[in-house]
Amino acid sequence: MTASGGARSVGGMRIRRLPPETVNRIAAGEVVERPASVVKELIENALDAGARRIDVVADGGGVAHIQIADDGRGMSAEELALAVERHATSKLTPNSTGEWDLLRIATMGFRGEALPSIGSVARLEITSQAEGVGEAWTLNVEGGEHGDVRPAPPLSGAGTRVDVRDLFFATPARLKFLKSERAESLAVTDIVKRLAMARADVGFTLKGEGRTRLSVRAESGTPHEARLKRLADVLGAEFESNALLIDQQRDGVRLSGWAGLPTYARGSNQHQFLFVNGRPVRDKLLVGAIRGAYQDFLARDRHPVVALYVDLPTDEVDVNVHPAKTEVRFRDPGLVRGLIVGALRHALAAAGHRASTTVAGAALGSARPGVDSPYGAPRGWTAPRPSPGGFAEAMPGLAPAYSARLEAGDLLERGAAGDADVSPPIDLPLGVARAQLHETYVVAQTRDGIVIVDQHAAHERLVYERMKASMAETGVARQALLTPEIVELDEAGADRVVARADELSNLGLVVEPFGPGAVAVRETPALLGEMNVPGLIRDLADDLAEFDEALSLKERLEDVCGTMACHGSVRAGRRLTGEEMNALLRGMEATPHSGQCNHGRPTYVELKLKDIERLFGRR
Amino acid sequence: MKLTIDRAALLKALNHVQSVVERRNTIPILSNVLITAEGDTARFSATDLDIEIIEAAPAEVATSGSTTAPAHTLHDIVRKLPEGSDVRLETSGDDPKLTLEAGRFKTVLPVLPSSDFPVLSADGMTHTFELGPAELMRLIDKTKFAISTEETRYYLNGVHIHVVNGAEPPRLRAVATDAYRLALVEHALPSGAEGMPGVIVPRKTVAELRRLLDGASDSVTISVSESKIRFDLGAAVLTSKLIEGTYPDYERVIPQGNDKLLKLDTQVFKDAVDRVATVSGEKSRSVRLVLGPDRLTLSANNPDAGQATEDISVDYDQEALEIGFNAKYLLDVANQIESDEAELLFADSVSPTLVLDQSDADARYVLMPLRV
Numbered sequence: 001m002t003a004s005g006g007a008r009s010v011g012g013m014r015i016r017r018l019p020p021e022t023v024n025r026i027a028a029g030e031v032v033e034r035p036a037s038v039v040k041e042l043i044e045n046a047l048d049a050g051a052r053r054i055d056v057v058a059d060g061g062g063v064a065h066i067q068i069a070d071d072g073r074g075m076s077a078e079e080l081a082l083a084v085e086r087h088a089t090s091k092l093t094p095n096s097t098g099e100w101d102l103l104r105i106a107t108m109g110f111r112g113e114a115l116p117s118i119g120s121v122a123r124l125e126i127t128s129q130a131e132g133v134g135e136a137w138t139l140n141v142e143g144g145e146h147g148d149v150r151p152a153p154p155l156s157g158a159g160t161r162v163d164v165r166d167l168f169f170a171t172p173a174r175l176k177f178l179k180s181e182r183a184e185s186l187a188v189t190d191i192v193k194r195l196a197m198a199r200a201d202v203g204f205t206l207k208g209e210g211r212t213r214l215s216v217r218a219e220s221g222t223p224h225e226a227r228l229k230r231l232a233d234v235l236g237a238e239f240e241s242n243a244l245l246i247d248q249q250r251d252g253v254r255l256s257g258w259a260g261l262p263t264y265a266r267g268s269n270q271h272q273f274l275f276v277n278g279r280p281v282r283d284k285l286l287v288g289a290i291r292g293a294y295q296d297f298l299a300r301d302r303h304p305v306v307a308l309y310v311d312l313p314t315d316e317v318d319v320n321v322h323p324a325k326t327e328v329r330f331r332d333p334g335l336v337r338g339l340i341v342g343a344l345r346h347a348l349a350a351a352g353h354r355a356s357t358t359v360a361g362a363a364l365g366s367a368r369p370g371v372d373s374p375y376g377a378p379r380g381w382t383a384p385r386p387s388p389g390g391f392a393e394a395m396p397g398l399a400p401a402y403s404a405r406l407e408a409g410d411l412l413e414r415g416a417a418g419d420a421d422v423s424p425p426i427d428l429p430l431g432v433a434r435a436q437l438h439e440t441y442v443v444a445q446t447r448d449g450i451v452i453v454d455q456h457a458a459h460e461r462l463v464y465e466r467m468k469a470s471m472a473e474t475g476v477a478r479q480a481l482l483t484p485e486i487v488e489l490d491e492a493g494a495d496r497v498v499a500r501a502d503e504l505s506n507l508g509l510v511v512e513p514f515g516p517g518a519v520a521v522r523e524t525p526a527l528l529g530e531m532n533v534p535g536l537i538r539d540l541a542d543d544l545a546e547f548d549e550a551l552s553l554k555e556r557l558e559d560v561c562g563t564m565a566c567h568g569s570v571r572a573g574r575r576l577t578g579e580e581m582n583a584l585l586r587g588m589e590a591t592p593h594s595g596q597c598n599h600g601r602p603t604y605v606e607l608k609l610k611d612i613e614r615l616f617g618r619r
Numbered sequence: 620m621k622l623t624i625d626r627a628a629l630l631k632a633l634n635h636v637q638s639v640v641e642r643r644n645t646i647p648i649l650s651n652v653l654i655t656a657e658g659d660t661a662r663f664s665a666t667d668l669d670i671e672i673i674e675a676a677p678a679e680v681a682t683s684g685s686t687t688a689p690a691h692t693l694h695d696i697v698r699k700l701p702e703g704s705d706v707r708l709e710t711s712g713d714d715p716k717l718t719l720e721a722g723r724f725k726t727v728l729p730v731l732p733s734s735d736f737p738v739l740s741a742d743g744m745t746h747t748f749e750l751g752p753a754e755l756m757r758l759i760d761k762t763k764f765a766i767s768t769e770e771t772r773y774y775l776n777g778v779h780i781h782v783v784n785g786a787e788p789p790r791l792r793a794v795a796t797d798a799y800r801l802a803l804v805e806h807a808l809p810s811g812a813e814g815m816p817g818v819i820v821p822r823k824t825v826a827e828l829r830r831l832l833d834g835a836s837d838s839v840t841i842s843v844s845e846s847k848i849r850f851d852l853g854a855a856v857l858t859s860k861l862i863e864g865t866y867p868d869y870e871r872v873i874p875q876g877n878d879k880l881l882k883l884d885t886q887v888f889k890d891a892v893d894r895v896a897t898v899s900g901e902k903s904r905s906v907r908l909v910l911g912p913d914r915l916t917l918s919a920n921n922p923d924a925g926q927a928t929e930d931i932s933v934d935y936d937q938e939a940l941e942i943g944f945n946a947k948y949l950l951d952v953a954n955q956i957e958s959d960e961a962e963l964l965f966a967d968s969v970s971p972t973l974v975l976d977q978s979d980a981d982a983r984y985v986l987m988p989l990r991v
Binding site: 466467469470473474475477478479480481482483485523526530531532533534535 | 768798799801869872905921922923945969971987990991
């Protein structure tokens with residue numbers, strides 16, 4: 001510890017400059033992490049070369065062989081030789097004053113690292129044919145050793161074909177850390193899909209492992225339509241009919257894309273995609289913003305499907321944070337975050353009570369007449385849930401399908417006798433109630449179809465929305481503590497919580513700074529009763545770090561509201577009169593977000609006449 | 620083991636011990652009650668490893684011995700036996716079963732060896748004192764409503780019993796709080812309790828003790844150590860572990876300078892709070908108190924359920940004050956007040972309020988306001 005010279009010569013080690021191969025392998029460790037990153041780098045190169053069609057082949061998890069062929073501009077023999085040199089790129093050019101500006105990057109790549117990095121850890125072959133030239137050139141690099149540029153048989157047109165074989169043969173340690181072939185193969189598919197979602201105007205194919213894993217044509221049409229088509233191709237055809245258009249602009253930042261309806265949610269957040277200036281990125285910002293925007297509509301373990309595209313001036317975002325460029329840094333993350341939450345909420349509110357068509361589709365799918373039932377009784381049609389007793393007991397021996405029809409008939413007649421508005425104007429979105437089946441489902445007639453409502457789910461949502469409105473009106477009551485509860489946190493966490501004290505106080509939680517690394521809690525939301533204060537504060541500190549929003553507190557408050565709404569609403573099994581049923585339908589029309597219950601399940605299903613006609617083979 | 624016991628005596632003993640037994644147990648023998656027959660007494664004992672209750676009942680013992688049998692099953696059976704019947708309990712040496720007969724009814728229950736039954740030792744008790752059942756009941760009843768149920772503040776999950784040395788003569792004090800309200804009751808220090816360690820008696824123990832105290836007439840011998848407490852009620856003995864932890868320094872939250880004195884009729888106040896709170900929110904139950912000259916206006920407002928107000932005549936001559944409370948907390952405290960007139964002492968609308976019972980100068984309650 002006495003002199004720096006002493007530390008330097010420990011064990012006889014001297015500082016020396018590393019040979020270029022070693023430098024490249026170290027760089028490769030950052031850029032080329034796994035086969036998927038090779039695929040990503042090469043596709044990005046192809047996109048930067050103006051390709052309209054990119055064909056990818058990946059075998060053996062991408063370790064044995066990766067081939068990327070594009071129809072981009074291609075390279076001349078000289079360019080080809082330079083392309084495999086480190087920090088050689090066509091993508092950065094000095095401006096008029098000779099400065100290289102890393103803050104205005106419009107291309108996908110720019111570091112000039114991909115090809116030399118790949119070449120240093122694999123057997124690389126590049127064949128390229130420049131635009132307007134009939135000759136092609138090829139070049140091999142193996143474990144960092146460059147071969148000569150040689151003439152090659154011409155390609156079918158301008159473009160570049162890159163073959164990568166035996167990835168990581170030069171770095172056996174890295175090879176050992178790869179996951180199973182299948183996992184690597186999935187990662188390759190994932191990155192190709194992400195890039196395909198980013199660029200609807202480019203066609204992609206992914207082959208290998210004996211099959212075609214993705215094949216999408218270049219889409220034409222308006223950008224939104226093209227994108228939606230592409231998303232449907234990649235995410236599944238159902239996405240197309242369950243997506244809401246997002247398109248908003250604020251302070252030079254444009255947010256567009258498609259957001260899935262809450263009823264079309266998935267069990268994991270793997271189906272949330274963010275693209276910044278066309279670049280697929282994984283960002284916690286997105287996860288938090290989406291959670292915040294959908295918070296009201298989904299149970300905590302359901303995640304919406306979302307593909308969002310942020311376009312902003314290149315000097316508003318730093319893409320040079322991570323060698324693989326999977327993370328970006330926004331100059332104003334709050335603006336982007338606010339834009340995402342605002343746009344999603346806006347779209348969801350505008351969608352109002354629209355429920356997923358998947359639901360109707362699923363209902364129709366199960367309503368096909370079965371082979372076993374010659375009379376075509378729509379068996380699967382009755383209900384996803386078993387009916388709560390009632391009828392089966394009253395009329396033993398009748399098949400459920402028959403009893404359902406009888407009951408409906410019975411009620412219909414009663415309705416006809418009792419109700420004044422049997423042939424009413426049915427221009428209302430949810431129509432006029434015609435019957436209640438199994439004391440659980442309300443069936444209503446609309447102008448061009450029928451609507452089936454789950455009475456409990458629907459009423460629960462109405463009660464919940466009313467409670468939320470009243471909470472917003474009166475504020476959250478705060479119960480003062482006898483002695484402030486001191487919660488120890490790390491200093492940054494405590495600062496984050498204290499910085500949001502005003503917002504938290506509106507939610508019923510009053511905190512004050514208590515020296516470095518501690519907060520004093522003086523009042524807690526009365527709604528939550530006796531609570532685990534330190535637990536909540538720590539969750540909040542984490543939330544604020546990760547999502548920049550006090551999610552845990554809001555979620556807990558809404559949980560309480562949700563439970564109370566559940567208890568305060570009409571249960572399945574309760575018989576409703578015609579007036580009650582119609583009141584429920586009108587309430588749903590007037591209430592925002594009434595298309596799904598608090599857990600993201602649909603509250604109603606609409607079947608159009610043409611759907612029903614299809615069922616009977618009339619169309 | 621072979622004994623005959625009156626059904627009523629058996630039921631009472633089982634009633635007392637079986638509530639300690641958890642419904643589900645990972646250690647099978649904890650579902651059982653230990654039955655020991657000796658002399659002219661049958662002893663029934665149950666434990667959850669934290670609390671143990673042993674109750675004795677007179678019985679005709681033909682052969683002494685001991686066994687353990689499922690507590691809840693036994694209790695359910697005895698409960699359903701006709702009143703006044705004699706119950707015969709028998710185990711034969713080589714057959715591990717308990718036979719229960721009453722009249723023409725007979726049942727055979729599985730048993731586990733009594734030697735495996737865990738016993739909560741009561742060694743090392745350092746202080747022993749006596750308290751009348753009514754006095755002990757008062758200490759419990761007036762504090763237990765304020766015990767915290769939040770498990771992260773485990774040290775508040777019980778009643779804190781300790782000696783106040785500052786007073787002359789020293790006093791025995793019971794305190795409970797859940798951090799939103801606090802209840803404190805004192806009693807003259809019984810002899811033998813001088814210098815006893817401050818203890819936190821767990822909520823479940825408090826509830827069990829309270830059940831045993833119903834109908835008890837003899838004074839209760841209480842033994843205390845650092846980690847355990849034992850209540851000897853004669854026929855029944857309850858031993859319990861204590862909550863390990865330091866009870867927070869609660870004394871500084873008891874307001875000293877509250878000078879705005881409100882005197883009101885306890886019953887009128889309770890009824891009014893209850894009525895008005897009907898419309899306040901289901902969970903927060905907020906009620907607003909507006910104090911003016913000799914007049915208190917209670918009100919609740921809920922956009923959903925409507926609003927309600929009630930004026931009551933009170934004794935108040937200080938400046939006007941407006942303060943909110945959780946109705947449940949107000950009623951909990953008001954229910955402890957025995958005198959016709961209760962006293963509330965306020966400082967302002969954000970500071971703790973002190974509630975006093977005119978007929979019991981040794982009881983004090985502190986309430987934190989609710990703010991909307």
